[in-house]
Amino acid sequence: MAYQILDKGSIPEYLNGLPSVVEVLGKGKALDIEEVGDGNLNFVYKIRRADAPERSVVLKQAVPYLRMAGEEWPLSRDRMTFEIRALLAYNDLVPQFVPKVYHSDEDMSVLVMQNLDNHAVARYRMIEGEVFPNMARDVGDFLAETLFRTSTLGMESVERRHLMQQFNLNDELCKLTEEFIFTFPYMEHESNYSNPATDEYARATIRKNTAYKLDILKFKELFLTKTDALLHADLHTGSLMANAEETFVIDMEFAYFGPFGFDVGKVIANFLMCYTSHFYHSDDDSYQNWLLTEAMTIWKRFEQRFLELWDNADGSALLLEGFLTDDQLKEYKANFMRAIFHDSVGFCACSLARRTLGIAGVADIRDIEDLGIRSQLEITNLKLSQLLLSVHEEIHTIDELESTIESFYAENNPGLVKQKVGT
Amino acid sequence: MAYQILDKGSIPEYLNGLPSVVEVLGKGKALDIEEVGDGNLNFVYKIRRADAPERSVVLKQAVPYLRMAGEEWPLSRDRMTFEIRALLAYNDLVPQFVPKVYHSDEDMSVLVMQNLDNHAVARYRMIEGEVFPNMARDVGDFLAETLFRTSTLGMESVERRHLMQQFNLNDELCKLTEEFIFTFPYMEHESNYSNPATDEYARATIRKNTAYKLDILKFKELFLTKTDALLHADLHTGSLMANAEETFVIDMEFAYFGPFGFDVGKVIANFLMCYTSHFYHSDDDSYQNWLLTEAMTIWKRFEQRFLELWDNADGSALLLEGFLTDDQLKEYKANFMRAIFHDSVGFCACSLARRTLGIAGVADIRDIEDLGIRSQLEITNLKLSQLLLSVHEEIHTIDELESTIESFYAENNPGLVKQKVGT
Numbered sequence: 062m063a064y065q066i067l068d069k070g071s072i073p074e075y076l077n078g079l080p081s082v083v084e085v086l087g088k089g090k091a092l093d094i095e096e097v098g099d100g101n102l103n104f105v106y107k108i109r110r111a112d113a114p115e116r117s118v119v120l121k122q123a124v125p126y127l128r129m130a131g132e133e134w135p136l137s138r139d140r141m142t143f144e145i146r147a148l149l150a151y152n153d154l155v156p157q158f159v160p161k162v163y164h165s166d167e168d169m170s171v172l173v174m175q176n177l178d179n180h181a182v183a184r185y186r187m188i189e190g191e192v193f194p195n196m197a198r199d200v201g202d203f204l205a206e207t208l209f210r211t212s213t214l215g216m217e218s219v220e221r222r223h224l225m226q227q228f229n230l231n232d233e234l235c236k237l238t239e240e241f242i243f244t245f246p247y248m249e250h251e252s253n254y255s256n257p258a259t260d261e262y263a264r265a266t267i268r269k270n271t272a273y274k275l276d277i278l279k280f281k282e283l284f285l286t287k288t289d290a291l292l293h294a295d296l297h298t299g300s301l302m303a304n305a306e307e308t309f310v311i312d313m314e315f316a317y318f319g320p321f322g323f324d325v326g327k328v329i330a331n332f333l334m335c336y337t338s339h340f341y342h343s344d345d346d347s348y349q350n351w352l353l354t355e356a357m358t359i360w361k362r363f364e365q366r367f368l369e370l371w372d373n374a375d376g377s378a379l380l381l382e383g384f385l386t387d388d389q390l391k392e393y394k395a396n397f398m399r400a401i402f403h404d405s406v407g408f409c410a411c412s413l414a415r416r417t418l419g420i421a422g423v424a425d426i427r428d429i430e431d432l433g434i435r436s437q438l439e440i441t442n443l444k445l446s447q448l449l450l451s452v453h454e455e456i457h458t459i460d461e462l463e464s465t466i467e468s469f470y471a472e473n474n475p476g477l478v479k480q481k482v483g484t
Numbered sequence: 485m486a487y488q489i490l491d492k493g494s495i496p497e498y499l500n501g502l503p504s505v506v507e508v509l510g511k512g513k514a515l516d517i518e519e520v521g522d523g524n525l526n527f528v529y530k531i532r533r534a535d536a537p538e539r540s541v542v543l544k545q546a547v548p549y550l551r552m553a554g555e556e557w558p559l560s561r562d563r564m565t566f567e568i569r570a571l572l573a574y575n576d577l578v579p580q581f582v583p584k585v586y587h588s589d590e591d592m593s594v595l596v597m598q599n600l601d602n603h604a605v606a607r608y609r610m611i612e613g614e615v616f617p618n619m620a621r622d623v624g625d626f627l628a629e630t631l632f633r634t635s636t637l638g639m640e641s642v643e644r645r646h647l648m649q650q651f652n653l654n655d656e657l658c659k660l661t662e663e664f665i666f667t668f669p670y671m672e673h674e675s676n677y678s679n680p681a682t683d684e685y686a687r688a689t690i691r692k693n694t695a696y697k698l699d700i701l702k703f704k705e706l707f708l709t710k711t712d713a714l715l716h717a718d719l720h721t722g723s724l725m726a727n728a729e730e731t732f733v734i735d736m737e738f739a740y741f742g743p744f745g746f747d748v749g750k751v752i753a754n755f756l757m758c759y760t761s762h763f764y765h766s767d768d769d770s771y772q773n774w775l776l777t778e779a780m781t782i783w784k785r786f787e788q789r790f791l792e793l794w795d796n797a798d799g800s801a802l803l804l805e806g807f808l809t810d811d812q813l814k815e816y817k818a819n820f821m822r823a824i825f826h827d828s829v830g831f832c833a834c835s836l837a838r839r840t841l842g843i844a845g846v847a848d849i850r851d852i853e854d855l856g857i858r859s860q861l862e863i864t865n866l867k868l869s870q871l872l873l874s875v876h877e878e879i880h881t882i883d884e885l886e887s888t889i890e891s892f893y894a895e896n897n898p899g900l901v902k903q904k905v906g907t
Contacts, residue, residue: 213705222652
């Protein structure tokens with residue numbers, strides 16, 4: 062149907078015309094409609110049946126401008142087109158980890174989907190030290206299922222090119238990634254965040270470190286030109302909604318075919334930045350220990366599940382049955398997983414730096430008011446970024462990565478707990 | 485206009501309705517129409533004005549079946565869609581090296597273009613030992629212009645994704661490449677060419693050589709997932725039309741975004757296979773010396789021109805002005821060109837093997853009647869393929885490559901000239 066902006070007045074009639082939504086809410090029932098404030102780009106409504114509030118949906122609509130800035134800040138509605146396509150693809154690939162789609166309409170830029178009422182955005186709970194027992198395992202599974210099953214190992218080549226075609230023109234959001242993750246943070250740029258001591262450190266180190274910058278370019282080049290699999294492309298602890306049992310992945314408007322390691326590295330980086338922040342948020346290292354274990358679990362689970370899927374795959378574009386002997390295949394798989402591992406560590410390093418120096422920080426650290434404390438944490442992240450980028454091709458196993466990070470934090474504890482106690 | 489198959493009867497009226505063609509041929513003039521036999525897939529006509537035969541065009545039309553096999557062998561007309569798009573792109577990028585397009589119609593699967601009357605297909609002339617003084621230089625320039633200017637170094641990112649979108653669904657022909665270049669020749673497969681001594685050698689060596697097969701898979705994976713630039717994707721001496729002055733590139737229906745080294749390696753491989761064949765075709769090594777020099781010139785010219793274009797580029801998706809210092813940029817360029825070089829050597833090795841073992845051979849060797857002689861040349865190609873694949877990451881300069889190939893041929897001269905003399 063032709064585009065029109067929905068509001069509380071027009072939503073009931075719109076939903077009443079959608080049989081798949083009527084199945085959830087009932088027909089012609091009185092609805093409670095609440096606009097949810099957490100959509101910066103889009104309008105998001107929680108809609109409940111007045112006489113049975115457990116029957117509910119979420120409606121998300123893109124407007125042709127930036128919602129938080131108003132109509133003077135135009136922004137293409139295409140972002141919702143790609144979110145719809147990715148969420149529909151994920152409803153097929155990993156229905157257990159994404160909101161169920163009840164209705165979608167690219168022309169209307171509308172998604173009507175499952176209301177995740179019993180789940181919280183992980184990032185804010187993690188700042189408070191909440192443990193999510195299954196989240197890392199679920200994220201590892203999500204990564205394996207989505208990446209393997211859209212790769213040349215998991216799909217036949219013609220079918221795969223048709224899926225790629227659906228995402229190839231997500232160009233505006235790809236350009237944001239290219240610039241805000243892989244370019245601006247490593248140079249002087251007006252868009253960057255600023256904190257004097259952090260800036261000074263960045264100028265004295267990573268912004269003039271040739272090896273570091275050439276590695277950043279290597280990963281930018283990979284993002285621009287490697288189409289390993291359908292990426293979520295914005296997977297961080299703020300796009301996870303979880304509770305003690307379940308984990309859901311949301312907000313896939315950046316979805317695009319890119320390199321395997323991108324989603325993996327990014328989400329691990331967000332666990333590590335949370336780790337860094339708990340030098341301030343926690344009084345001891347118990348939550349940090351949990352975070353590191355879980356970050357490693359993401360990779361372990363990803364690798365295990367990816368290899369399981371490989372064992373059971375048929376219809377692969379890359380590997381024809383019988384092309385390799387069993388021994389050759391074993392060696393190939395080991396090389397393949399190691400290459401993904403190296404790239405994941407590299408992308409993790411990029412994410413640590415860009416979330417520290419670039420416009421989009423993580424609340425884990427940016428929400429700390431004291432600039433001096435914040436800066437100590439930021440510099441810790443930048444040191445870790447440099448360490449990981451410099452060794453990303455030299456460490457080959459998740460255990461080596463874990464001990465590298467453990468030693469790093471042991472040597473780079475900014476001692477903030479004492480400082481908090483002292484003030 | 486809606487699809488209809490053209491023939492000698494309907495072509496005059498069709499062309500009369502196209503102002504851009506009338507400009508070449510004149511309006512309503514009597515035309516001599518000759519169907520050219522060399523189109524296996526498509527119908528190709530040379531059309532001349534009867535009273536002024538120097539005024540001529542070529543009309544190429546795809547039919548929904550394989551022309552050489554007839555209507556019982558259906559084949560999608562999409563191949564012409566991608567040839568049209570690539571030739572139009574090349575008319576912008578490298579008008580000096582491709583036929584000028586007078587008219588194109590994707591619905592009609594028709595191209596009307598410049599008649600290359602004074603140029604010959606290079607392959608057949610090279611078998612006869614003809615020297616084309618400018619061809620290698622032109623091919624190097626063609627490669628540099630087309631690859632650089634469609635890469636992330638030569639285009640802005642949004643514009644580039646829109647260009648990619650035009651070629652992403654060239655899926656049938658990509659699948660042919662995946663299977664016939666990167667899969668079947670390295671295993672037992674019914675589609676393969678067969679020559680007993682060659683088969684025996686292949687079975688005893690490359691088909692059970694783990695390192696070799698894993699390298700082949702590496703290059704297959706790159707072809708499937710790396711979108712460095714718009715490739716011709718079928719660049720060999722049979723898709724070059726040349727004379728003493730000029731070089732034209734034709735037949736770009738395989739065009740697709742793929743890895744830099746693919747076109748470069750493939751065309752060099754065809755020079756080398758011609759070199760191998762001249763152990764039989766020539767009585768001395770003078771033409772072989774020319775071939776090797778020219779094959780190296782392709783790379784040298786490609787690299788030189790690619791770097792010139794880089795020096796003068798603006799609007800790059802990959803490299804923002806000011807991101808690197810001059811020294812850093814120098815190092816980055818050296819690494820970048822070396823990576824293309826390694827990949828080119830690798831793709832060259834793939835091409836040597838698949839043209840020897842796969843269904844599509846090169847006339848340089850396949851047209852030799854004596855199976856025994858043919859087999860000696862084929863085994864020479866397979867040995868060179870193995871050598872180049874095993875060293876593709878160890879040799880870093882074109883001079884190293886040249887001396888590697890020179891030594892190889894010195895040690896692997898099959899001594900056929902004597903044999904010819906002896907029989």
